[in-house]
Amino acid sequence: MRPILLQGHERALTQIKYNREGDLLFSVAKDNVINVWFSHNGERLGTYNGHQGSIWSVDVNSDSSLLISGSADNTARLWNVADGRLLHTWTSNTAVKRVQFSEDDKYVLMVTEQRMGFPGTILIFAVDPTTADQSDEPLNVIIPEPSKATVAGWGYLNKYIVVGHENGNVSLFDWNTGEVLKCVEDHEAIISDLQFSTDRTYFITSSKDKTARIYDSNTLECIKSYPTDTPLNSAVIVPAIKEFVVVGGGQEAMQVTTTSQRQGKFECRFFHKIHEDEVGRVRGHFGPINTIAFHPDGKSFSSGGEDGYVRVHHFDPDYYTFKYE
Amino acid sequence: MPALDPRNLPASEADIDFSDIEEKYHLTFNESFDNVVVVDNLPVVDESKLDRLLSVVKKIFKPAGTIKEDGLFMPTSIDPNSGKTMTQGYLFMEFNTPEQASAAIKQLDGFKLDKTHILAVHKYTDVERYATMNDTYKEPVIPPYEEREHLKSWLLDPKCRDQFVALRGDEVAVMANNKNGKPDTVFTRSKWTESYLQWSPRGTYLTTYHRQGVVLWGGASWSKIMRFIHPNVKLSDFSPHEKFLVTFSPDAINHEAVGMANPSENPFGPEDDGNHLCVWDIRTGNLLRSFPMPQMANKDTAGPSIKDAWPHFKWSSDDRYFARVVPGQMLSIYEAPSMGLLDRKSIKVEGISDFAWSPVPGRPGRLGTKGDANKPTDYTLAYWTPEMNNQPARVTLINVPTKEVLRTKNLFNTTDCKLYWHPSGEYLCVKVDRLSKTKKSTSSNLEIFLLSDRALPVETIELKETVVSFAWEPKGKQPRFAVITTVDPSAVQFNASGMAVQSVRNTVSFYEPEPLSKLKRAATNMTHGNFKCKNTLEKKPTTALLWSPNGRYIILGSLRSTTVWDMEFWDMDYPLDNKKNGATEMRLLTSPEHYGVTDVEWDPTGRYVVSYASAWRHSMENGFIVWDCKGTLLGKFTYEKFKQFLWRPRPPTLLTEEDKKRIAKKIPELAPKFEEEDLMSESAASSAVIMKRRRAVEEWNAWRAKAEKEYLEECQMMGKTPMYRSTSANAGDESANVETIEEWVEEVIEETEEVVE
16 A cells, blocks of 8 residues: 655644545645645645634535635635635634534534633534625534533534533533533543544544544443554544544654654554454554544545645555454 | 730749749750660679779770760679679670660670670660569460461462563552463552562562562462561562561661551661661561661772662572671671571671672582482682782682682782672682773673582683673573673663663673583593583674573563664574484574563563563553563553563472473373363353454444434434435445546656667
8 A cells, every 4th residue: 555645735734634525635734725635646636725824624515515624813714615715704712623514514613722811612603505605693602611622523413513622521512502411521631533424423532542432422322442552633433345443643743853753653543443453554654643534435544644744545455355353 | 825914913033933934944864874885794803803804895895985984883792702802794884875885785795705705785774674574474465376378379270370460550460371472360459569569589479669668468369468667668688488588778767767556566676776778587577687788998988879789688598698798898697597697707808899609508519419318508609809909809719607718719900790600509600801901991701610620620711802791591401601792881871761872782602511522521520511602693782681591592682772672582402303313503583573672571481481661761662572482472562651570480399300301201192182272272262252242243233223223213303314324225326426537647668769760
């Protein structure tokens, strides 16, 4: 498996995302550009320019027409995917750390940072794909207590939103009322990533406490857990073909200069989703892995690292014939 | 004090209440007799000799402290027979301070004035105390007999598994190693020890360290067997038969500060104050004796740190003697369990640096031949002294307890010596580091003493490089050893936690005796010839020689390095197939790498070996790997903050050599049965795993089915079409959605230019 190296960013990657069909790959980094790539050959399709600060998060709607991005310049921006036009800018008090479209593309959520006296919030906006001007008035503002939100995502049918907190809690919010419906305290440190299964009935969390966990979206019951020996930054459920999950991370970015690449543990680790055993690793990054995304067809995946590279991996035939004994 | 009330002043001076001031400035007069000692067993002399006797006594006691003026009082009485004034054989002596008095007792109690007069020096207060003792016998309360657990129960394991203890963060786990490398947990306990763990030499007890002292644990239930109170204890050491325990604390003992709830549990008395070392009886838990740290001759130079010179007391293999050096001055040999000095005095050896007991009693080949009922109980002890006062450095072998000097050997240009006894006691190798004549480079000599010969001949092997490590093969048909040599031993740099920061290029050499021809053997009565270098491996990063406890296998390890982590498994007796004469050769079996390895521990049977990376040295991939003796990886275990791994030692086998041979002969007969058992347990284990996995898959599928059903129901209820269908439903029409992208890539492989005419 020879990965394709995408060298379009000058700083650490923060999030990468495939569109629903998997033909496009969006990547954002701490430099101020959003890149879009053809996922099958790594050719760059274009960029979305305009942000004034590090971009923390990106999401594309299900028909690949709209793109939303959240940035440290205290804005979230809506873009036209096809021609790169900026459609709308939402301004927040603090950095926007996470954005996501709802399943039906009608709403977006934004997680904002807690800073300079402003509390960390989760903002819900309605998005209308048919018109150019979007509402600047949030439908709801949720202030998670006592620990701020770090990541969040929409459940299926817009039932709930699932929130990962800085203290390791995972909770279920009613986004209309802002009420906490359920909360579990399995993780011991900050939740770094939260990604849903294809049908959004379960999701995986990764945490700096070196474990990843699978939860049921309705009950928040912890179904599986995957302990590792390194702080995790990202985790994804393999959507098709194999019953795997992939996690990635590595030593904290600030400590990397003092350690060799080998002890940094900058590898994508494949675990068997059901048996919780590690089945393989993919090396290559020379900094911590910040984000992992899987192609919806399950035949390739990408990882973005602190080293500024995105590595797109297409599996070799032996991946498909691999039998877990 | 109540505030002064001017309306209510005392009428006269006598009415003023001074009691508070008196209390505050109360003076205590020194009325104690702590500085008075009683010296008994003095000769009985008449008046004419009294002055001479007193001056002799004064002279003897002068080093202990200053005797007060008129501080000597010797009672006399008039002998009714001769009418002369005779002394009564004892005197009182008053020192300036109580400390001097106790020093006098420590130094001079038991002093030999002459053959018949051995002084008894005691505190006056003690004499008084014992004189006023209640004479009526009080029956001591005998606690009811409590049956002790079987302390060696782990040896009865039906699968003969060896146990080990692992310290992972704060958690201590005792585990049993299995053939497949997946150990079973026997017992775990969190925060069992405050610093580290230690097994007793025969594996009976597990030692844990606490602020108040050490505790021994054992038996099948891992209950507390005995505790030894020694505040801030840092090091401990067992005698070889586990009868005695030596503990060391950097804090001087203060018997009043021990602070036990029950004063009778305080093991210390005033005589222990200021001491750092304690010798305990393990069975009873009693303190046998406490020792101060040895006084250095030159008080400005600190002695070697206790950590480097631990064990401080070295025991003879039968627990009968233990000895220590006062560096530069003397060798003190004590007897156990009486704790007294052998012959009541130390052996004065100027400059003495280090010593070593022979590992077995008697002299091989001379005393205690086979079947001898009177097993020898004497030991050979070797010590060395460095060059001083125009005297060459010297290695001396003496007999204990006779103290007879058996052999000395002078050494020249010596900077350091290390003594290595062969486990059989037949050989003593002295590694001598020497300076070249120009004093610029160093090299080493190996001086091998042959103990089985009456004349104690010495064989010298001169090496061009400096020896950094030496190791005898623990067992084997003939004595063999391995050495690591290097050109410049000071070139390696270490970081704060003792890890080498650059790799080294060392040479590893293997030595064994030359075979002798039959004729020569008969003529010289020797079984082996001189030691010869059999093999040399050059430019190796090896820093440690790790022989299997059974011999034959050796690991050349690169431990505690930040750059290399090689482990080379060598078989020293690899059988050569094509020859049936039992010819063997040395062969590298495998050379795996264990990233971050800091320590290697062989199990006591030599079947398995564990390498581990300890969090005490670094924090990279802490954990351990279990290998078999041939270097096959059996299991790898990583733990956060893994600190220590220790195999549980086994006591020496009770089988005789004949028994062992008989069992070895039966192995081919019994092997099929064992193999069958292994297969059975393996298939049982794998079927258990399969069952577990099947269950996991079933549970997962059941949960998925339920979640998907709920999802679809909810979709229907809300009147929405599900955005995503489950993968199984979706599989059929997948091919219809596939879009084929064809890509043409043109690549110029070669471009040649030809001129067409």
